[in-house]
Amino acid sequence: GAVVSQHPSRVICKSGTSVKIECRSLDFQATTMFWYRQFPKQSLMLMATSNEGSKATYEQGVEKDKFLINHASLTLSTLTVTSAHPEDSSFYICSASEGGDRVETQYFGPGTRLLVL
């Protein structure tokens, strides 16, 4: 149980284009999903908290107009990197909580490696 998928796993795009990343909870409903960014050999940095049916909450320093988050259903959250630039190249990982007695526990997706040329 508690499986989280992410698509695509890898994407290469030109500077200025937008990229959409999907995060799905496959076998549970996730009221809350989280989006992280991880640079090589570094820790996971929380970008935003995604709540189903409401606006995402962004961490300090994260531009909400650049990183658009939509949590359309209890099993799907999307992150759109708008007008991507080379400095946006990174490993983006989502996580989801199955709630209930394990509400704090986050299960991670496999990540999306973004390379902006």
Add this chain to the structure above:
Amino acid sequence: GENVEQHPSTLSVQEGDSAVIKCTYSDSASNYFPWYKQELGKRPQLIIDIRSNVGEKKDQRIAVTLNKTAKHFSLHITETQPEDSAVYFCAASLNDYKLSFGAGTTVTVRA
């Protein structure tokens, strides 16, 4: 916000020996402390977690201890095996369920 510090940043152990990773946190209100294992290019995998009402938890070769007074918690891996080689992250969470991660420890188990 919560600040989590993790030490050491790298750890090399002989197969069969024990490995210990230590983390400290800043916010005494934090009440959930998970540990994740991440292999290169893959997702973080939850290996063990502990809540603030518990001082110690064990799962086979892995154990975690929590000292709320000192605000630190540790991961202990006994009888290490080559497949334990990975990056390990500690994290702390408040009631808002947002995780603050430590910087990570790269563990290498020498055969």
